Amino acid sequence: MHHLAEHERIVLTGVGLVAPGATCLSEFRANLLAGRSGISTIDLRYMGTVPAGICSFAETKYRKKKENKRGTRAGCIAVYCANEALADAGIDFSGYDRAETGVYLGLTEHGTVETENEVYNISRYDYNVDYWTHHHNPRTVLNNPAGEITMNLGITGPHYSVGAACAAGNAALIQGTQMLRLGEVDLALCGGISECVGSFGIFASFRAQGALAEHPDPTRASRPFDLARNGIVISEGGCVFTLERLDRARARGAKIYAEIAGYAMNSDARDFVMPYGPRQSECMQRALQRAGLEPRDITIINTHATGTRQGDIEECKAIRQVFSDCPDTWINNTKSSIGHAMGAAGVLELAGNLPSFTDHLVHPTINLDNLDPDCNLPGIIANKPKPLDKPFTILNNSFGMVGINSVVIVKRFDEK
Amino acid sequence: MTRGEIRNVILEIIEDIDEEADFETLDPDKPLRDQLDLDSMDFLDIVMELRKRYKLQIPEEEYPELATLNSCVHYLEPKLKDC
Numbered sequence: 001m002h003h004l005a006e007h008e009r010i011v012l013t014g015v016g017l018v019a020p021g022a023t024c025l026s027e028f029r030a031n032l033l034a035g036r037s038g039i040s041t042i043d044l045r046y047m048g049t050v051p052a053g054i055c056s057f058a059e060t061k062y063r064k065k066k067e068n069k070r071g072t073r074a075g076c077i078a079v080y081c082a083n084e085a086l087a088d089a090g091i092d093f094s095g096y097d098r099a100e101t102g103v104y105l106g107l108t109e110h111g112t113v114e115t116e117n118e119v120y121n122i123s124r125y126d127y128n129v130d131y132w133t134h135h136h137n138p139r140t141v142l143n144n145p146a147g148e149i150t151m152n153l154g155i156t157g158p159h160y161s162v163g164a165a166c167a168a169g170n171a172a173l174i175q176g177t178q179m180l181r182l183g184e185v186d187l188a189l190c191g192g193i194s195e196c197v198g199s200f201g202i203f204a205s206f207r208a209q210g211a212l213a214e215h216p217d218p219t220r221a222s223r224p225f226d227l228a229r230n231g232i233v234i235s236e237g238g239c240v241f242t243l244e245r246l247d248r249a250r251a252r253g254a255k256i257y258a259e260i261a262g263y264a265m266n267s268d269a270r271d272f273v274m275p276y277g278p279r280q281s282e283c284m285q286r287a288l289q290r291a292g293l294e295p296r297d298i299t300i301i302n303t304h305a306t307g308t309r310q311g312d313i314e315e316c317k318a319i320r321q322v323f324s325d326c327p328d329t330w331i332n333n334t335k336s337s338i339g340h341a342m343g344a345a346g347v348l349e350l351a352g353n354l355p356s357f358t359d360h361l362v363h364p365t366i367n368l369d370n371l372d373p374d375c376n377l378p379g380i381i382a383n384k385p386k387p388l389d390k391p392f393t394i395l396n397n398s399f400g401m402v403g404i405n406s407v408v409i410v411k412r413f414d415e416k
Numbered sequence: 417m418t419r420g421e422i423r424n425v426i427l428e429i430i431e432d433i434d435e436e437a438d439f440e441t442l443d444p445d446k447p448l449r450d451q452l453d454l455d456s457m458d459f460l461d462i463v464m465e466l467r468k469r470y471k472l473q474i475p476e477e478e479y480p481e482l483a484t485l486n487s488c489v490h491y492l493e494p495k496l497k498d499c
Contacts, residue, residue, distance in 0.1 A: 066434040066453065131468065134460045 006247040010177045011413060013254040014089025014242035015351050016081040016191075020053030020235050020338045024084065028348075029355045031337060032363035033385050037219035038338045039233055045120065046200045051213055051221035053235025053339035054197060063152055072114060072139050073195035073236070075148030078105060081240035082149040082189050089242040091187065095252050102185035103146045103159035104175045105240075106168030106192035108342035108400065110161065111140030113198035145193045149240075157185050165400025166304070167265070168192050169239065169346030170408045174263045176243045186248065191240035194342035198236070206232055209273065211308050222340075223367035224305035224312050224333045225375040232306045233339035239347040257354045258410035261393060262291025268403025275311050280318035280405050284395065287407035288322075296326045297393055298409070300362055301379070302353050303333045304397040306340050313374045315397065320377060330386060331379045333365040346398030346406060353394050357412045362386040417496045422489045429465045433458050444485040466492075470499050 015025045021038025022028035031038060042052035059068055059076055062083040068076045082103070086092070093101075118136055125131040138144065146159040158179075164171035169192025176190030196202045206212040213231040215221035222233040249256060264286035268276040288295060301319060305312040323329050334349035341348050356362060368382040393411045400406075417425070423444075430437050430452065437452050448454055459482060466472045472495055474482075481491035 064434070064436060064453075066436065069433070070457065125468070130473070131464070133464065134457065 006250070007245045008181055009246035010180050010243055010260045011246050011249050011254075012241050012257045012260065012354070012410065013244050013249050014085040014091065015239065015257065015354065016084025016086070016088060017237070017239040017348060017351050018055045018057045018077050018080055019237045019341065019348055020055055023057040025088075025351060025355065028352055029359070029363070032334065032352050033361060035364055035366045035383060036337065037222070037366060039218045039222055039235070041218045042197055044200050044203060047203050050203055051215060051218035051233045051339070052197045053233060053237065053341065055236050070135060071148050072144055073198055074107070074110060074145040074193045077195065077236065077238035078145040078149050078193050078240065079152045081191060081193070081238040082153065085189060085240045085242050089254060091242060096187045098154055099156045100186040101155045101157040102176065102179050102188050103149050103155060103157070104172045104179070104188060104190040105146040105161050106170070106172035106343045106346070107142070107145065107161045107163055108165050108168055108194060108196065110142050110144060112201055113195050114139045116199055116201060149189065164265070164404045164406065165402060166340070166342055166345055167398040167400040167404045167406035168343040169348070170263070170396060170398040170406035171265060173241065173243075173347060173350075173408055174265065174406065176241075177260050177263065180243060180245055186245070188243040189240050190243060191238065191347045192344040193238040194236050194344040196234050196236060196342045203234060206234070213307055220367050222307055222336050224303070224307045224336050224365060225316070225372055225380065226368050227370040227372045229307040229309065229312065229372070231308055233335075235339035235341040237338065237341035237344045237348055239344055239351050241347065241351075256413040258357060258394070259413050260408070261293065261411040262287045262289070262409040263407060264290060265404070265406045268405070270403055273401055275314045275399055276403065277314040277318035277321070279403070280315060280397070280399060281321045283405040283407045284318065284322045284397070287395070287409050291409045293393065293409065295323045296329065298323070298326065298329050298395045299388065299391040300353055300356060300394045301329060301331045302349050302394060302396045303331060304345070304399045305333050306335055312372070315399070316375045316377055326379070329379050330362045330381050330388070331377050332362055332381045334363070336366045336368070346396060346408070350394065350396045350408065350410065353396070354410070356388070356391040356394065360388050360391060362388060362391070417499050419489050419493060422492050422496055423485060426462070426485060426488045429462050430454070432465070433461050442485065447483050448485060470496060472496070
């Protein structure tokens with residue numbers, strides 16, 4: 001990708017996000033550098049109290065409470081993130097046409113929360129479906145959160161969701177990049193959203209699988225690579241990026257966070273839940289190849305590791321295989337601070353690392369007290385940030401159930 | 417229920433749908449939709465809430481009876497007289 005024309009080079013120019021403990025990138029970055037966990041607990045129907053990442057933000061900053069009530073939690077998060085991203089990018093649609101703007105959101109799932117709530121609602125009316133809400137279908141169609149953004153902003157270009165389990169955030173970012181390169185749109189709002197903490201079923205299913213984190217102190221529950229890790233902490237959250245072609249971004253004097261350098265997605269084609277390192281390493285290699293980079297050119301690897309026994313080991317094996325002789329490659333994990341934001345994970349975690357290009361720090365993986373020898377990678381940054389001379393690239397891993405892998409590589413924007 | 421009580425129930429349901437609804441200048445003889453931020457889905461919310469509260473089944477062909485505040489009261493008065 002070294003010889004792309006300006007209009008084929010895609011840059012990231014705005015970030016809007018909501019994470020446990022943060023409502024904008026600067027807050028998020030400050031938490032990550034300070035090693036502050038955003039995890040608390042949730043008391044959920046049928047589940048009792050469990051660790052979870054809950055987001056608190058100005059829900060009525062960009063639309064009325066009435067619209068939040070009618071829509072979904074995912075839609076509410078999405079509308080906030082999209083507006084924040086546009087504001088951050090300085091885009092007010094005077095220079096971009098709303099008809100030439102696309103909205104692409106990654107979702108791990110959608111409709112689970114709304115369906116559970118409705119079943120609970122009719123349980124109070126002897127399961128009489130006359131009491132089932134007419135809002136059910138518009139709330140649960142898969143394009144709902146992206147569609148809520150278009151209604152809020154009057155965007156008339158395409159909008160849809162990309163379903164790719166926990167690789168979905170990256171998948172949407174890749175989709176946005178591709179649509180810009182194809183000339184299908186001039187501006188892409190892309191990212192990922194999670195409202196998963198509203199679903200007892202998602203918690204219960206992870207628990208049944210032996211993959212739901214437990215810890216007396218919720219801020220210590222998410223601990224990828226640690227010997228005492230015992231599963232996933234589920235979080236809600238969202239992150240939306242504005243993506244533009246370099247020529248258009250330059251013409252309007254946009255601030256450029258990073259350039260999309262390469263990406264790849266592939267499938268394990270093996271198992272419903274178990275990750276598969278060899279395919280993950282193929283995915284990383286393919287992304288590197290597309291970016292025209294060697295493994296040693298990667299400054300930061302932001303891992304997907306969720307804190308499950310097998311998942312973390314499998315990813316470490318994959319990284320070890322690709323990055324065997326890379327003394328200047330550093331490895332971190334954002335889930336240790338914010339839990340697993342599912343469809344939002346890939347993009348939120350990428351966002352949390354973007355400031356490395358300006359503050360020259362690698363944020364640490366927290367709660368790493370006793371490194372699992374099977375996760376012992378030489379470059380893991382534990383508990384304290386690491387200063388660097390000049391970070392050049394970030395490789396972001398995101399993998400998901402039913403064997404879907406995604407890798408996105410971004411690089412520091414270089415005028416040349 | 418008295419006409420006044422029914423009126424208050426309707427306003428309460430609308431307020432629950434949109435807490436920013438302004439009833440100060442509401443003309444009870446003019447369509448609610450022309451005066452408040454309500455659409456067809458909101459009217460279905462009103463119908464659902466009446467069903468939940470009073471087990472009232474309002475047939476679809478009678479939805480137009482709910483157009484104004486006074487028509488709501490007029491239509492609901494006989495149905496809610498024992499509530």
